[in-house]
Structure formats: C-alpha cells, structure tokens
Amino acid sequence: MTATIIDGKAHALALRTRVAAQVATFRAATGRAPGLAVVLVGEDPASAVYVRNKGKATRDAGMESFEHRLPADTTSDVLLALVARLNADPAVDGILVQLPLPAHIDAQAVLLAIDPDKDVDGFHPVNAGRLAIGAEGFVPCTPLGCLMLLQDVHPHLAGLEAVVVGRSNIVGKPMAQLLLQQSCTVTIVHSRTRDVFGHTRQADIVVAAVGIPQFIRGDWIKPGATVIDVGINRTDAGLVGDVDFAAAAQVAGAITPVPGGVGPMTIACLIRNTYVSACRRDGVEARL
Numbered sequence: 419m420t421a422t423i424i425d426g427k428a429h430a431l432a433l434r435t436r437v438a439a440q441v442a443t444f445r446a447a448t449g450r451a452p453g454l455a456v457v458l459v460g461e462d463p464a465s466a467v468y469v470r471n472k473g474k475a476t477r478d479a480g481m482e483s484f485e486h487r488l489p490a491d492t493t494s495d496v497l498l499a500l501v502a503r504l505n506a507d508p509a510v511d512g513i514l515v516q517l518p519l520p521a522h523i524d525a526q527a528v529l530l531a532i533d534p535d536k537d538v539d540g541f542h543p544v545n546a547g548r549l550a551i552g553a554e555g556f557v558p559c560t561p562l563g564c565l566m567l568l569q570d571v572h573p574h575l576a577g578l579e580a581v582v583v584g585r586s587n588i589v590g591k592p593m594a595q596l597l598l599q600q601s602c603t604v605t606i607v608h609s610r611t612r613d614v615f616g617h618t619r620q621a622d623i624v625v626a627a628v629g630i631p632q633f634i635r636g637d638w639i640k641p642g643a644t645v646i647d648v649g650i651n652r653t654d655a656g657l658v659g660d661v662d663f664a665a666a667a668q669v670a671g672a673i674t675p676v677p678g679g680v681g682p683m684t685i686a687c688l689i690r691n692t693y694v695s696a697c698r699r700d701g702v703e704a705r706l
C-alpha cells in the first residue's frame with residue numbers, strides 16, 4: 419500500500435485565502451484591519467526567519483503587522499512594559515512573543531503577562547485551561563493545524579484510536595486535548611513510556627511530536643493509519659521529520675511530508691487566530 423500524501427502547503431494556502439477574504443469583509447464592516455504584534459528579542463537566525471514569515475503572512479491576509487525587534491540584552495522589565503503596552507493597544511488583536519527568549523529573561527513570566535484574549539499562540543495557562551474544559555479561547559497553532567489536516571482525512575474522528583507521541587505544552591498536550599474533544603480515544607506516549615511501538619501499532623491516528631529524526635519506523639504503524647509528522651529536524655541529509663517517511667508511507671493510509679506538511683499550517687492558523695481574535699473583540703461573527 420502507498421499512502422495518500424497530505425498536502426499541508428495546499429491546505430495552508432486555502433486557509434490563508436479564506437482568512438484573507440473574511441478579513442476584507444471585517445475591514446469593510448468595522449473600518450479597521452485586524453492587527454498582530456510580533457516581538458523578537460535577540461538575533462537568533464531561525465527566529466528571525468519565523469518572524470519575517472509571520473509578518474509577511476499577516477500583511478498578505480490584509481492585516482496589520484506590528485513588528486518589535488529588541489536587542490538580546492533587553493531586560494525583563496523592558497519586555498514586560500512592551501507587552502503591557504500591546505495589551506492596552508486597541509489596534510492589536512494578537513500578541514506573539516517569539517520563543518526561545520534569551521536565558522536571562524523568565525519566559526513563563528512574559529507569557530503570563532500577555533492578555534489571554536490576545537494570546538493567539540494559545541500558550542497562556544488560561545488558554546491551556548480553556549482548552550482542557552472545552553471553553554472558548556485560543557488553541558496553539560501547530561496542533562490546531564494538525565487537527566485541520568486530520569479532519570480532512572477523517573470527517574468523523576469520534577471513536578478512533580489516536581496516539582500522540584510527545585507531551586510538550588506547545589504540541590503534544592494540546593494535540594491530545596483537541597483529539598479528546600473530537601471523541602477520539604487518546605493515548606499520550608513520552609520518553610518514559612515502556613512500549614512506544616506497542617501503542618503506535620494499535621493506532622488509527624499517530625501524531626509524532628518528538629524532536630528525534632525518523633524516530634517512528636514503518637513497522638510501528640498500523641496498515642491504513644493516518645500519520646501526522648510534526649517534527650522539524652535539521653540533519654546532514656536536510657530537513658526530516660520525526661517519522662521515517664519512506665517506510666511509513668508504504669504502510670499508512672495517509673501521511674504528512676516534511677517539509678510541506680504540518681509546518682505551513684502553523685502560520686496559517688496564526689493568521690486564523692488573529693482574525694478570530696479581532697472578530698471577538700469587535701463583537702463580529704467569525705466566518706471561516
């Protein structure tokens with residue numbers, strides 16, 4: 419069997435196009451554009467690329483991008499004061515502080531300072547709690563993008579066995595919550611799990627967010643299963659995921675490639691969350 423390749427690039431483009439169309443309607447109705455503020459501290463080259471791409475995607479969707487670049491030696495107080503200004507700024511619907519922050523800054527304190535109703539990254543504990551109890555909030559962009567890709571393959575997720583490999587706060591845990599909300603039977607596998615492939619081999623859905631190149635092998639996948647590979651690992655052989663793609667694609671029913679799978683969905687979901695935030699703040703119905 420050869421798996422269907424899930425085209426994340428095409429899905430992301432379609433979502434961005436839908437958001438851009440709705441942003442135009444929002445602007446006509448409210449007389450303003452949704453705004454996303456992105457804060458970058460320091461010179462980390464990968465972070466600089468992410469911030470540039472996020473700014474471009476924001477502008478492409480017809481939204482305002484407010485970019486704040488601060489030197490690496492910025493103090494926590496200066497950063498917290500900027501976050502407070504952005505919280506109070508009515509033109510700002512979403513605030514994103516690019517991680518990782520320099521070691522001398524308490525990243526948790528900065529994330530806590532962001533107004534949860536402008537936390538379009540969904541990293542604030544209030545939004546993690548809202549997700550856990552099924553209340554309206556913001557869901558982290560990467561797992562939200564994974565869910566959208568999964569829903570395209572499985573319009574009805576209820577009852578499916580899902581295994582999430584990884585339990586980070588930004589991917590694994592919110593992914594598991596989202597799948598639970600969809601009535602999947604969810605297992606979370608992590609570094610202390612005794613029999614990782616015993617679990618993945620039973621799963622209708624495997625979401626891999628481990629950070630180890632090609633960790634999930636082809637024979638760990640149940641024939642016909644759907645495999646979502648969140649991993650982005652830079653190796654001598656280029657960019658690879660957390661799944662052995664060539665082997666898994668022989669067994670799976672559908673699989674995301676790396677690159678071109680989950681990655682493009684993350685920014686598209688950030689744009690979506692910013693539009694949704696603007697709608698909530700202006701009391702306009704979000705249509706997507």
Ligand code: NDP
Pocket residue numbers: 560583584585586587588589590607608609610611614627628629630648649650651660680681684
């Ligand atoms: P973390 O390093 O925060 O978490 C990795 C998880 O994998 C941990 O929960 C860890 O378990 C688990 N793990 C590690 N080793 C094993 C093992 N041998 N068996 C089972 N589980 C194991 O990573 P992230 O969640 O932040 O990211 C995961 C991957 O996704 C990375 O490659 C990252 O680059 C990528 N990523 C991609 C994004 C995108 O836009 N596409 C966005 C975010 C991340 P434990 O908790 O026990 O240590």
